[in-house]
Amino acid sequence: MPKRIYQIAKELNISSDELVSFLQKQGFDVKGYMSPVDDKMLEIINKHYKHEREQAERQKRKREKEAREVKPAKVEPRTVVEEIETKLPAEQKEVEPTQVVKIEAEEPKPEFVQPAEEVAVQGSEPVTAEEKSAEIAVSEIKEAKDETKDKVEQVEELAQKQAETVIEEHAEAKGETAELKEAPAKPEEKQAEPVGSEKATGMVYVKVEERKEFRKDDRRKRFEAERERDRRRERRRGKRRKEFREEKPVKEETTVSDVIHAPEVEAIKEETRKRKQIKEKEEKKRKIVEIDDFEIKKPLKRKKSRIEIDEAEILRNIDQTLAEMEDSGPDIREIIKKRKKKERQEKEEKKVEQIEREKRKIKVAEFITVNELANIIGVSASEIIKKCLNLGLVVSINQRLDFDTITLIASDYGFEVERAEEYLEDIIEEEPDHPEDLEPRPPVVTIMGHVDHGKTTLLDYIRQSNIVAGEAGGITQHIGAYQVTLPNGKQITFIDTPGHEAFTAMRARGAQVTDIVVLVVAADDAVMPQTVEAINHALAANVPIIVAINKIDKPGANPDKIKQQLAERGILVEDWGGKYQCVEISAKYGKNVDLLLEKILLEAELMELKANPKKRARGVVIESKLDKGRGPVGTVLVQTGTLKIGDPFVAGTTFGRVRAMFDERGNRVEIAKPSTPVQVIGFDQLPEAGDSFIVVEDEKRAREIANRRAQLKREQTFRQLRAVSLNKLSEQIKEGKVKELPIIIKADVNGSVEALSDSLMKLSTEEVKVRIIHRAVGAISESDVLLAQASGAIIIGFNVRPTSGAKKLAESENVEIRLYNIIYNVIEDVKKALEGMLEPERREEFLGTAEVREVFKISKVGTVAGCFVTEGKILRSARARLIRNGIVIYDGKIASLKRFKDDVKEVEAGLECGVALENYNDIKVGDVIEAYNILEIKRKLEEVKGS
Numbered sequence: 001m002p003k004r005i006y007q008i009a010k011e012l013n014i015s016s017d018e019l020v021s022f023l024q025k026q027g028f029d030v031k032g033y034m035s036p037v038d039d040k041m042l043e044i045i046n047k048h049y050k051h052e053r054e055q056a057e058r059q060k061r062k063r064e065k066e067a068r069e070v071k072p073a074k075v076e077p078r079t080v081v082e083e084i085e086t087k088l089p090a091e092q093k094e095v096e097p098t099q100v101v102k103i104e105a106e107e108p109k110p111e112f113v114q115p116a117e118e119v120a121v122q123g124s125e126p127v128t129a130e131e132k133s134a135e136i137a138v139s140e141i142k143e144a145k146d147e148t149k150d151k152v153e154q155v156e157e158l159a160q161k162q163a164e165t166v167i168e169e170h171a172e173a174k175g176e177t178a179e180l181k182e183a184p185a186k187p188e189e190k191q192a193e194p195v196g197s198e199k200a201t202g203m204v205y206v207k208v209e210e211r212k213e214f215r216k217d218d219r220r221k222r223f224e225a226e227r228e229r230d231r232r233r234e235r236r237r238g239k240r241r242k243e244f245r246e247e248k249p250v251k252e253e254t255t256v257s258d259v260i261h262a263p264e265v266e267a268i269k270e271e272t273r274k275r276k277q278i279k280e281k282e283e284k285k286r287k288i289v290e291i292d293d294f295e296i297k298k299p300l301k302r303k304k305s306r307i308e309i310d311e312a313e314i315l316r317n318i319d320q321t322l323a324e325m326e327d328s329g330p331d332i333r334e335i336i337k338k339r340k341k342k343e344r345q346e347k348e349e350k351k352v353e354q355i356e357r358e359k360r361k362i363k364v365a366e367f368i369t370v371n372e373l374a375n376i377i378g379v380s381a382s383e384i385i386k387k388c389l390n391l392g393l394v395v396s397i398n399q400r401l402d403f404d405t406i407t408l409i410a411s412d413y414g415f416e417v418e419r420a421e422e423y424l425e426d427i428i429e430e431e432p433d434h435p436e437d438l439e440p441r442p443p444v445v446t447i448m449g450h451v452d453h454g455k456t457t458l459l460d461y462i463r464q465s466n467i468v469a470g471e472a473g474g475i476t477q478h479i480g481a482y483q484v485t486l487p488n489g490k491q492i493t494f495i496d497t498p499g500h501e502a503f504t505a506m507r508a509r510g511a512q513v514t515d516i517v518v519l520v521v522a523a524d525d526a527v528m529p530q531t532v533e534a535i536n537h538a539l540a541a542n543v544p545i546i547v548a549i550n551k552i553d554k555p556g557a558n559p560d561k562i563k564q565q566l567a568e569r570g571i572l573v574e575d576w577g578g579k580y581q582c583v584e585i586s587a588k589y590g591k592n593v594d595l596l597l598e599k600i601l602l603e604a605e606l607m608e609l610k611a612n613p614k615k616r617a618r619g620v621v622i623e624s625k626l627d628k629g630r631g632p633v634g635t636v637l638v639q640t641g642t643l644k645i646g647d648p649f650v651a652g653t654t655f656g657r658v659r660a661m662f663d664e665r666g667n668r669v670e671i672a673k674p675s676t677p678v679q680v681i682g683f684d685q686l687p688e689a690g691d692s693f694i695v696v697e698d699e700k701r702a703r704e705i706a707n708r709r710a711q712l713k714r715e716q717t718f719r720q721l722r723a724v725s726l727n728k729l730s731e732q733i734k735e736g737k738v739k740e741l742p743i744i745i746k747a748d749v750n751g752s753v754e755a756l757s758d759s760l761m762k763l764s765t766e767e768v769k770v771r772i773i774h775r776a777v778g779a780i781s782e783s784d785v786l787l788a789q790a791s792g793a794i795i796i797g798f799n800v801r802p803t804s805g806a807k808k809l810a811e812s813e814n815v816e817i818r819l820y821n822i823i824y825n826v827i828e829d830v831k832k833a834l835e836g837m838l839e840p841e842r843r844e845e846f847l848g849t850a851e852v853r854e855v856f857k858i859s860k861v862g863t864v865a866g867c868f869v870t871e872g873k874i875l876r877s878a879r880a881r882l883i884r885n886g887i888v889i890y891d892g893k894i895a896s897l898k899r900f901k902d903d904v905k906e907v908e909a910g911l912e913c914g915v916a917l918e919n920y921n922d923i924k925v926g927d928v929i930e931a932y933n934i935l936e937i938k939r940k941l942e943e944v945k946g947s
């Protein structure tokens with residue numbers, strides 16, 4: 001095994017560091033003190049550190065010698081010889097070898113193999129065998145300097161002493177003391193003679209007998225004398241040696257190990273210190289290397305340095321942590337306390353709520369729908385639908401329930417229905433219609449169609465035309481509806497509010513007033529978005545449609561094209577083999593308008609519209625206005641019974657007494673029969689369009705009922721939860737209670753509308769069908785929301801946004817609008833809904849909108865939109881959509897948000913700001929930026945149970 005650097009360094013009594021750097025300078029690849037030293041290195045080291053090695057060896061020998069004085073058996077004689085050799089002057093050295101040789105030759109006995117050298121040394125001065133040479137040697141030594149003499153003396157005496165000791169010990173050990181004493185005595189005698197012969201110092205030749213005596217008598221004295229000489233010699237030596245020596249007398253009484261190890265300990269200390277230094281240097285080097293080259297090593301090294309730092313800072317850190325713990329301790333405890341308290345409170349609140357709920361008496365009016373009842377009770381609408389089915393009633397989510405049903409269902413959930421309903425029930429209970437009392441009534445018609453297709457023109461023509469029989473002056477005022485009498489005496493009532501908004505609004509309020517829809521389509525145009533909407537609304541309400549292809553007088557009129565387009569939308573006209581009546585008219589010139597009216601009557605006949613005029617009137621408020629002179633005025637369309645002057649009534653949450661009635665021509669009327677629109681004066685407050693109008697026994701009762709309804713409505717509004725949502729429909733589908741999924745599709749382009757509706761229709765199964773009640777291009781409008789509300793549909797917006805009005809309406813009416821920009825996601829969601837497995841994962845949180853009022857193009861930054869926040873707030877961290885004409889043209893992140901020149905986190909409504917969109921520059925004045933967040937919402941078990 002090759003020695004390591006530190007071992008060699010130790011041998012040379014130099015630092016490992018020095019040796020390492022020496023070797024490195026010599027071009028050897030040594031990394032540290034642990035590196036092995038090969039022969040070549042050793043050779044160079046020995047050459048360079050020759051002097052050091054010699055010195056080290058001298059020291060070593062010295063130590064050994066001293067150790068031998070106490071434990072001679074352990075001392076190696078050769079080193080003593082060597083030491084002496086090195087210390088002797090040249091002339092002596094020349095002599096000594098001969099002596100040594102001689103003496104060695106004289107070594108007689110194998111027992112003395114080890115001490116042989118000692119004997120040889122011992123014999124180096126006396127040489128009893130050959131006195132002459134010994135004498136020469138002695139004389140030469142005598143002539144030498146004092147120091148040399150001393151050294152020789154020392155060698156002599158030490159050799160003698162050691163030899164004796166060894167002999168004795170050997171003899172004793174073998175138990176042959178007597179024989180052995182004699183045996184070695186001979187050479188010893190020879191050696192001893194010169195020792196004792198001359199000086200008292202011992203540098204004399206002595207006889208063996210004398211030496212024996214000397215040994216026996218005064219060994220201790222000799223030792224002391226020797227030490228005394230040692231001391232003297234040491235004083236003359238170098239400083240280091242001196243110090244070393246000076247310690248000796250003190251350590252005379254110390255153990256051998258002390259003597260041996262004391263300097264070693266010092267050396268080790270020194271070495272350790274140097275090693276540490278080397279380590280540090282290496283560490284630094286390694287770090288530099290790490291940073292430059294080796295990333296792999298980084299963690300390890302970092303760890304090391306980290307550990308060092310940790311060690312250095314550990315106490316400080318502990319203190320700091322403890323301090324922090326002390327500081328933060330109470331806060332954490334407080335937080336935990338607060339949390340626990342909150343939890344307790346919540347639990348208690350839940351309990352109380354539960355108890356309250358159990359105890360609560362619900363106050364419902366007859367007009368509540370399934371969904372409203374579900375919300376009041378706190379169960380899912382599907383559960384109510386299920387209950388109704390058990391009662392033999394097939395109801396939809398928005399269907400109104402009678403009081404009996406409400407009471408029955410509520411009692412199933414432990415609710416008591418408030419007595420308030422009793423008198424409502426009593427009062428509002430519709431008088432039974434005897435068949436003999438039923439009389440034909442005029443049909444109520446609504447005219448719908450796209451903008452500018454001629455709705456108003458048609459209504460005006462009908463109103464003013466001389467088709468209207470027996471009337472002078474015609475219709476003079478607009479009251480929202482009017483009745484015309486045809487030459488054959490038959491009457492038709494027109495709702496004088498063209499367009500589907502009113503129609504749907506009334507439907508949404510539960511007032512189904514329209515019997516027939518006249519769909520006006522301009523022959524010179526085409527089936528347009530509102531045409532489609534109108535069709536959808538009519539179909540959703542299950543109201544028959546009569547198509548009026550208008551403007552056939554115009555040169556570009558192409559009725560067939562319209563018929564074809566209608567057919568594409570599922571409206572196949574009669575002359576094309578379909579069920580829908582169709583008339584080609586010119587509203588402007590009145591062409592075929594009479595034919596249209598006939599068709600209406602025909603349709604009405606088919607419908608066998610009848611009503612009982614012999615009972616208290618019931619109807620719907622079509623329009624209302626506040627008249628300066630007459631107070632609140634409402635147009636009521638009587639649906640059943642006969643309305644008379646003086647009748648007390650309840651209309652929604654208001655009440656009154658019929659003080660006066662007027663027809664559309666401004667004529668005062670006394671009675672109003674079924675399907676007759678009349679202006680009623682006598683309302684306590686302004687009624688709302690769509691309110692039910694019910695004549696009751698007396699005004700006092702009417703007041704009570706109205707007040708009660710108002711209160712109930714407030715409560716219901718307060719409790720109203722989300723009504724129509726895909727999740728709820730999904731739930732209901734899952735339970736098998738809903739057999740179809742009504743959907744309204746709005747998209748940015750017709751292609752998307754078509755693609756979506758086709759894809760969704762294909763999802764229909766035998767059990768559950770997708771029913772697209774309306775689909776169109778463009779932003780989601782209020783009309784869409786109303787339609788959805790009335791039909792229990794959900795709205796799917798693809799790359800479009802709801803208008804702000806639609807958004808508000810959807811919120812207030814609890815209509816779900818789901819917005820998408822990936823067709824696949826729409827299909828997936830609807831599919832899941834159909835499977836009854838829809839799980840909402842992400843929900844959008846609307847934050848605010850800002851209008852782009854200016855556009856700045858800044859180099860390096862891109863386009864910055866100077867905006868005015870119109871609603872909510874814009875957050876820097878939010879996502880944003882850029883909407884142009886209701887169509888989403890960008891969906892991404894806000895890159896920067898500034899107020900003047902400062903970056904801000906948010907900007908509230910009513911303030912201006914600068915907005916830059918991430919990777920998007922095509923911003924134009926008039927665009928709308930909509931900020932939103934995506935909320936990840938996981939459905940809770942309770943929510944699933946309770947929804």
Ligand SMILES: Nc1nc2c(ncn2[C@@H]2O[C@H](COP(=O)(O)OP(=O)(O)OP(=O)(O)O)[C@@H](O)[C@H]2O)c(=O)[nH]1
Pocket residue numbers: 449450451452453454455456457458498550551552553554585586587588589
């Ligand atoms: N030539 C011709 N023009 C017509 C006819 N019917 C309506 N118009 C014209 O078409 C334009 C629009 O007619 P309106 O009755 O206002 O159409 P509308 O559907 O009521 O329009 P909105 O009220 O905006 O929804 C008017 O200028 C009419 O004069 C028709 O049969 N022939």
